[in-house]
Amino acid sequence: MKVAVLGASGLVGREMLKVMAERNFPIDELKMLSGPGSAGKTCVYQGKEYVYEQASDSSFEGMDIVLGAAENAVAKQFAPAIKAAGAVFIDNSSAFRLDADVPLVVPEINPEDALKHSGIIANPNCVTIIAAVAVGGIAKLSPIKSMTASSYQAVSGAGRNGLYELEEQVQAYAKGEELVSKAFPCQIAFNLIPKIGDITENGYSKEEMKLQNEGRKILHLPDMKVSCTCVRVPVFRSHSISINLLTEKKISVEEAKDAIAKFPGAVLLDDAANNEFPTPLLTSDQDLVYVGRVREDLTNGGIALWCCGDQIRKGAATNAVQIAELLVR
Amino acid sequence: MKVAVLGASGLVGREMLKVMAERNFPIDELKMLSGPGSAGKTCVYQGKEYVYEQASDSSFEGMDIVLGAAENAVAKQFAPAIKAAGAVFIDNSSAFRLDADVPLVVPEINPEDALKHSGIIANPNCVTIIAAVAVGGIAKLSPIKSMTASSYQAVSGAGRNGLYELEEQVQAYAKGEELVSKAFPCQIAFNLIPKIGDITENGYSKEEMKLQNEGRKILHLPDMKVSCTCVRVPVFRSHSISINLLTEKKISVEEAKDAIAKFPGAVLLDDAANNEFPTPLLTSDQDLVYVGRVREDLTNGGIALWCCGDQIRKGAATNAVQIAELLVR
Numbered sequence: 001m002k003v004a005v006l007g008a009s010g011l012v013g014r015e016m017l018k019v020m021a022e023r024n025f026p027i028d029e030l031k032m033l034s035g036p037g038s039a040g041k042t043c044v045y046q047g048k049e050y051v052y053e054q055a056s057d058s059s060f061e062g063m064d065i066v067l068g069a070a071e072n073a074v075a076k077q078f079a080p081a082i083k084a085a086g087a088v089f090i091d092n093s094s095a096f097r098l099d100a101d102v103p104l105v106v107p108e109i110n111p112e113d114a115l116k117h118s119g120i121i122a123n124p125n126c127v128t129i130i131a132a133v134a135v136g137g138i139a140k141l142s143p144i145k146s147m148t149a150s151s152y153q154a155v156s157g158a159g160r161n162g163l164y165e166l167e168e169q170v171q172a173y174a175k176g177e178e179l180v181s182k183a184f185p186c187q188i189a190f191n192l193i194p195k196i197g198d199i200t201e202n203g204y205s206k207e208e209m210k211l212q213n214e215g216r217k218i219l220h221l222p223d224m225k226v227s228c229t230c231v232r233v234p235v236f237r238s239h240s241i242s243i244n245l246l247t248e249k250k251i252s253v254e255e256a257k258d259a260i261a262k263f264p265g266a267v268l269l270d271d272a273a274n275n276e277f278p279t280p281l282l283t284s285d286q287d288l289v290y291v292g293r294v295r296e297d298l299t300n301g302g303i304a305l306w307c308c309g310d311q312i313r314k315g316a317a318t319n320a321v322q323i324a325e326l327l328v329r
Numbered sequence: 330m331k332v333a334v335l336g337a338s339g340l341v342g343r344e345m346l347k348v349m350a351e352r353n354f355p356i357d358e359l360k361m362l363s364g365p366g367s368a369g370k371t372c373v374y375q376g377k378e379y380v381y382e383q384a385s386d387s388s389f390e391g392m393d394i395v396l397g398a399a400e401n402a403v404a405k406q407f408a409p410a411i412k413a414a415g416a417v418f419i420d421n422s423s424a425f426r427l428d429a430d431v432p433l434v435v436p437e438i439n440p441e442d443a444l445k446h447s448g449i450i451a452n453p454n455c456v457t458i459i460a461a462v463a464v465g466g467i468a469k470l471s472p473i474k475s476m477t478a479s480s481y482q483a484v485s486g487a488g489r490n491g492l493y494e495l496e497e498q499v500q501a502y503a504k505g506e507e508l509v510s511k512a513f514p515c516q517i518a519f520n521l522i523p524k525i526g527d528i529t530e531n532g533y534s535k536e537e538m539k540l541q542n543e544g545r546k547i548l549h550l551p552d553m554k555v556s557c558t559c560v561r562v563p564v565f566r567s568h569s570i571s572i573n574l575l576t577e578k579k580i581s582v583e584e585a586k587d588a589i590a591k592f593p594g595a596v597l598l599d600d601a602a603n604n605e606f607p608t609p610l611l612t613s614d615q616d617l618v619y620v621g622r623v624r625e626d627l628t629n630g631g632i633a634l635w636c637c638g639d640q641i642r643k644g645a646a647t648n649a650v651q652i653a654e655l656l657v658r
Contacts, residue, residue: 146628150479150571152521152560166519174503185604190495190564192481192609194571194622194635199602203582203624212627227627229571229635231481234563235519242479242523242558242571246628253532273528275514280521293523295532298541298556299475299575306523306558 001328004031004063004087006078007070009038009052011160012092015317016067019287021046025321026328033059035074057081065324068092068123069317083119090121090323092316094206097122097214104217107322108265109136114326121323124218125210126315127151127230131241132218133289133314134307137263138256139219142249146225149211152233152240153196154280156311158183166234184232193232205230238280239311246302253296256303260291265314270294278308286310287318330657333360333392333416335407336399338367338381340489341421344646345396348616350375354650355657362388364403386410394653397421397452398646412448419450419652421645423535426451426543433546436651437594438465443655450652453547454539455644456480456559460570461547462618462643463636466592467585468548471578475554478540481562481569482525483609485640487512495563513561522561534559567609568640575631582625585632589620594643599623607637615639616647 003020007013009032020027032043032050039054053059055074060066060082068075068091075093082089096102103113104122106129114121124132127149135144155162161183169179169189181187185195197207212226233240251259261268269278270292278290289309297304309315332349336342338361349356361372361379368383382388384403389395389411397404397420404422411418425431432442433451435458443450453461456478464473484491490512498508498518508516515522526536541555562569580588590597598607599621607619618638626633638644 148477148573148626148628150558152481152562170499171503174500186608187610190610192562192564192569192637194569194606194608195601195604202627203601203622204627205601225628227573227633229479229622229633231569231571231635233481233521235521240521240523240560242560244477244556272524272532272534275524277523279515279523281516281519293532293558297477298531298533299477299554300556304556304558306560308521 001026001064002029002062003027004033004060004066006033006055006066006068007074008032009034010069011156011312012316013069015312016069016320017045019313019317019321023321025324031059031063060085060087063087065090065327067320067324079120088117088121088327089119090123090320092123092320094125096120097124098217104214105323106132106218106319107326108133108263109218110220111326114323123316123320123323124214126157126311127153127239127241128211128214128218129315129319130239130289130307130309131211131243132215133263133265133309134291134305135243135245137259137266138245138247138251138303141251141255141259142247143221144219144224145246145248147211148244149226149228150242151228151230152235153230154235154237154239154311155188155232156237157239163236166236188232188234190234194229196230196232235280236284237310237312238283238308239315240280240306240308242306244297244302244304246297246300250301251303253294253303257294260294265289266291278306280308283308284310285313287314289314330355330393331358331391332356333362333389333395335362335384335395335397336403337361338363339398340485340641341645342398344641345398345649346374348642348646348650352650354653360388360392389414389416392416394419394656396649396653408449417446417450417656418448419452419649421452421649423454425449426453427546433543434652435461435547435648436655437462437592438547439549440655443652452645452649452652453543455486455640456482456568456570457540457543457547458644458648459568459618459636459638460540460572461544462592462594462638463570463620463634464572464574466588466595467574467576467580467632470580470584470588471576472550473548473553474575474577477573478555478557479571480557480559481564482559483564483566483568483640484517484561485566486568492565495565517561517563519563523558525559525561564609565613566639566641567612567637568644569609569635569637571635573626573631573633575626575629579630580632582623582632586623589623594618595620607635609637612637613639614642616643618643
């Protein structure tokens with residue numbers, strides 16, 4: 001396959017390259033596309049030196065797959081040229097996720113949707129991917145009517161600047177120096193920020209609405225109701241989510257645990273009495289979504305659970321490469 | 330008043346002393362009672378030197394009020410002697426909270442209960458106090474049927490050792506040294522621990538069940554259903570809680586905000602679009618519970634909100650001193 005990575009020098013772009021190498025993704029030709037900041041700089045990938053090329057409409061000619069790790073405006077700018085070049089655009093931005101002719105895919109859940117594309121396949125939001133894998137097994141037992149979710153999102157979700165900011169604030173704290181906030185609206189070290197993304201008319205942030213809007217599309221549950229609270233936490237790279245879900249048919253705790261354990265991409269780690277539960281540290285730098293604390297919701301007889309997954313990998317890069325693998329097959 | 334502080338050298342005991350000084354609590358005589366570890370050591374309080382006295386059954390004679398900042402076993406051990414001495418025991422442990430003849434009091438909510446004591450008044454769990462103040466105004470508009478809550482609990486909840494452990498892990502991280510875990514079951518710096526307290530038969534931890542069990546008693550809502558997930562976060566001293574609540578009568582977002590703003594002990598800070606929201610840092614070392622992100626629950630038409638409050642102060646020490654003030658009045 002001839003593959004271009006759009007945003008190859010960013011946090012997610014670099015992880016996409018790492019994941020492709022790990023999974024032996026078949027690459028005949030590789031282009032590293034970047035913005036003007038990285039253009040002309042070099043990087044080494046699998047022993048070979050590459051030069052970041054500034055993305056332009058002519059960059060995509062002859063490519064089979066373009067993995068998008070750039071922001072919405074960049075994705076929108078280049079989507080027509082990518083389509084015109086006949087490549088498939090697997091895009092991690094939120095620009096096209098809800099478009100009717102764009103499949104939104106978590107390969108463990110709706111792989112069949114990927115093949116219905118008309119040039120663009122969207123990679124879902126990171127919280128949505130992790131939550132979807134965590135509840136995917138339960139959703140196969142009975143449709144999910146509603147979910148209440150509170151997220152605990154790592155700083156990696158804000159890209160490289162988010163990672164730097166936590167690191168710098170912690171180093172400054174240890175030295176007794178002043179802590180400076182630039183990437184986040186206030187200090188993130190030893191703090192929580194209960195707002196991720198712009199606030200919409202109903203008081204929810206865009207990030208919070210993604211779990212409902214994208215979750216409905218991925219799970220094929222157009223009426224699923226989701227009330228989500230997204231919170232940034234001083235953790236480097238795994239996202240965690242506390243979920244209470246209600247299914248149409250009553251599911252027992254044992255049935256839920258069994259469904260999670262059997263679901264591809266999910267791991268049941270649920271023995272809290274013996275301190276066996278998912279944590280961000282345990283689940284960083286790998287591709288599985290860990291689920292624990294599975295119990296009956298005491299308000300409505302649904303299921304409560306806690307899940308963690310690496311935001312950069314399964315929440316972004318790995319999921320996109322898995323979609324590319326569906327196309328190769 | 331003749332006041333003894335049981336557990337005076339601990340994190341909460343010291344804060345009780347600080348709060349009494351700040352609020353000019355009328356003290357004629359003060360005893361600093363401790364365990365054998367601190368007994369004989371001295372401390373300075375309001376310019377006067379005190380010696381920690383090892384608590385014994387004879388320590389309480391002549392006292393009017395005993396503020397308990399010790400663990401359950403110590404509270405249970407000395408309660409009979411405190412009662413026999415004719416003092417009122419305002420106890421921060423969970424030993425007596427659910428006893429029928431022990432009032433469980435948040436002064437902003439059920440001050441009248443404090444006067445119905447028979448020697449012991451219990452101070453509620455920290456998450457419960459903070460959540461109760463956050464929802465207290467809404468509960469006055471209509472009884473709460475159910476709450477789904479996910480907590481983000483500071484390390485101060487584990488006492489001084491919890492604070493030390495986060496500090497030591499951060500300092501070790503900054504130096505590139507190994508991080509050691511003693512107070513918590515795993516690393517807390519840059520991590521989350523989704524288990525606080527022992528796990529009970531229904532899979533919830535004791536800490537998680539307190540919000541239902543204690544919340545029912547404080548709010549006089551014996552049928553209120555609560556499903557709570559308690560998570561330790563790498564924050565020093567304010568607890569945060571994401572709450573979704575359902576009232577018997579539909580409450581609008583504006584009504585909810587108005588009720589929160591008017592409720593004593595609560596502050597409405599709710600302009601997320603302009604980055605005005607409660608955070609642990611903002612709410613540390615003060616006595617009010619800050620509430621923001623108030624919006625309609627998209628699953629059931631209830632109310633979703635986010636609240637933060639200092640766990641050592643309103644969540645423990647201040648609430649206990651406020652109860653003592655009710656007795657003085």
